[in-house]
Amino acid sequence: NQERRFAIAKQNYGDASAGDEKKPFAEQSAWVEQQIKRATLNLKKHKNPTSDEYEFVFEDDVNHFINATTMDCDKFEVESPIEPNLVDEREALPIYTFRDQLLKAVCDHQVLVITGETGSGKTTQIPQYLHEAGYTKRGKIGCTQPRRVAAMSVAARVAQEMGVKLGHEVGYSIRFENYTSEKTVLKYMTDGVLLRELLGEPGLASYSVLMVDEAHERTISTDILFGLVKDIVRFRPDLKLLISSATLDAKKFSDFFDSAPIFEIPGRQYPVEISYTKAPEANYLDAAIVTVLQIHVTQPDGDILVFLTGQEEIETAEEMLNQRTKGLASKIAQLVIFQMYGNLPTERQAKIFEPTPKGARKVVLATNIAETSLTIDGIKYVIDPGFCKMKTCNPRTEMESLLVTPISKASAMQRAGRAGRTGPGKCFRLYTTYDYHNDMEDNTAPEIQRTNLANIVLTLKSLGINNLMNFEFMDPPPVEALLKALEVLYALSALNKSGELTKIGRKMAEFPLDPKLSRMIVASDRYKCSDEIITIAAMLSVGYDIFYCPKNKKLLADSAKMNFHRGHVGDHIALLNVYTSWKETNFSTQWCYDNFVQVRSMKRARDIRDQLEGLLERVEIELTSNTSDIEAIKKAITSGFFTHSSRLLKNGSYQTVKHPQTVYIHPTSGLSHEHPKWVIYNELVLTTKEYMRQVTEIKSEWLLEMAPHYYQLKDVEDSGSK
Ligand code: CDP
Ligand code: MG
Secondary structure (H helix, E strand, O other), rough: OOOHHHHHHHHHHHHHHHHOOOOOOHHHHHHHHHHHHHHHOOOOOOOOOOOOOOEEEEEOOOOEOOOOOOOOOOOOOOOOOOOOOOOOHHHOOHHHHHHHHHHHHHHHOOOEEEEEOOOOOOHHHEEEEEHHHHHHHEEEEEEEEEOHHHHHOOOOOOOHOOOOOOOOOEEEOOOEEEOOOOOOOOEEEEEHHHHHHHHOOOOOOEEEEEEOOOOOHHOOHHHHEEEEEHHHHHHHOOEEEEEOOOOOOHHHHHOOOOOOOOEOOOOOOOOOEEEEEOOOOHHHHHHHHHHHHHHHHHHOOOOEEEOOOHHHHHHHHHHHHHHHHOOOOOOOOOOOEEOOOHHHHHHHHOOOOOOOOOOOOEEEEEEHHHHHOOOOOOOEEEOOOEEEEEEEEEEEOOOOEEEEEEEOHEEEEEHHHHHHHOOOOEOOOOOOOOHHHHOOOOOOOOOOOOOOHHHHHHHHHHHHOOHHHHHHOOOOOOHHHHHHHHHHHHHHHOOOOOOOEHHHHHHHHOOOOOOOHHHHHHHOOOOOOHHHHHHHHHHHOOOOOOOOHHHHHHHHHHHHHHHHOOOOOOHHHHHHHHHHHHHOOOOHHHHHHHHOOHHHHHHHHHHHHHHHHHHHHHHHOOOOOOOOOHHHHHHHHHHHHHOOOOEEEEOOEEEEEOOOEEEEEEOOOOOOOOOEEEEEEEEEEEEOOOEEEEEEOOHHHHHHHHHHOOHHHHHHHHOOOO
């Protein structure tokens, strides 16, 4: 029944042919027919034939959901039921009492610094109050978050409170994922996304209010936004700027914004009793586990929050807890364990907020994410081993390290505070008072002072900020790091000798990627392999592991992985092989299981790849495939990564070509047993050793060919002939 099928298709795919109403029905239904075929084939890309407005990807195999990248949400019914407003909960929040005062303060001042305890309602309520007060009649209210997870979950919560569908009035936008529509008036987004939005809308014209939230996190994007929006408010007197943060650093924010007034939301903080260990702990993880068990058997009801440094440690801790409580079921109350870290799938994150079963005790094993960005009700005991994982980049060598580092006093205070949210609590610090007073810094250094700046500098340059020395930084980055960024961008031909953006640089800035990756994409035009290169760029940008390796199936997993390395192609081409093979199976989930590949990573790679494909058009690069010419692909990669080259020394140790230092191929690399003479690598990481990750063999003469301005003959001569 043509008509019925048409109606169903319309419902399922949106009214994609609406613009086509005048076309003969046969033509429309042919299109519908085609769509139905595609959908039944599972996971085919679908593009609106009448406009380029949106793209989506269907997935029918596992749980039949529609995964949208840039989509017009009006076209879909979102499955989640709409709960009415949660009015009582909203009115119980500490911020509620200050609603009118806050609105008055916003009305009276253009820039306002707002502080309040985590959980007081800043992120979810302030944008709603402003919306209710009519600010959205003049433009959107934007609210930036340092973390992707926060942007998504807060937007979902606010949509629920307002009784609207997520993506309609309330939406979110994070890198490679835009969930907003024409209707959206409250937009939650990562700070990085807003920074990129500024490229297209330098005056934030479509916004009436901007709230830079979680300002205390001081991510690099937030810091750059500070400098930019400070300038914007000068020529946009109608734009309201709110800087909101937990109860840290308010004075500093106020000073930076020309003594903007500070609006404090008094918290409902109950007293927290803090204890320290008498002697330093040799093994903090073990100490943390012991403390959990001690609390569990000796202390009254109340949930426990343990701060650990990362996913792996959290998983180990859960295993240890399970081991030690095994067989005690009849003797002790039930211990319900939850994990909480940034990369945790959203469904599992949501579980944490469910109330604890009667008679049981909840233990949340969390990273820093639980320090300020989310609140778990019912926590009465906090265990703080005093460490976190911190990413630092050595500006000279570009070596990144994600090392376990002592936290700052400010962090320690914040962690302890988590125990006093719903009643008096206790915090157990697994370090001594001496360590606290003598070995811990007052504050954590902001990210801008310990990270690679190439990307940020490229963004600033494309915003027309040429003289970086004049940019108003809240805390300036080290001059050495700025110079290094300029050097790298110059080497990549993104800047000319006077430090101005070149044509290549302008193209590169279109991609929300590290400049080396963007350079590689721009270069792929010349080697006619943009198709392969955007796949590689997407696979490198996923942010999660591609492969997984269950402990009990290590051999199988390893051999599955080596399949993609056949012909000793190197890690980049292996990634390409993974993607291509997956695509050939019609993006099958079963294929991922069979090959020890993470489905979630692959889906993300596909989304990213689709977006990069769209961006190719913007910079006028044709999508061309050159699958059989591995050398051309490698050359394109080298064009982006030539600054990351190294040569074999001996016994598998390598030396980076510029700024020589000794490095090694990471054991997870397909080339870790091969030791090719010359390689390029995606990144340097310092873990147990200085490792190169994602490595590909090259010919040394390519370095001269791609970067004659960067390398000289003597750099690439074989050490033998030297
Ligand atoms: O921003 P702030 O830390 O001040 O608070 P918020 O994020 O607005 O959260 C206020 C309250 O909303 C929390 O205490 C939670 O009860 C609730 N909330 C939630 O249930 N789910 C979320 N994703 C975010 C907040
Ligand atoms: Mg918040």
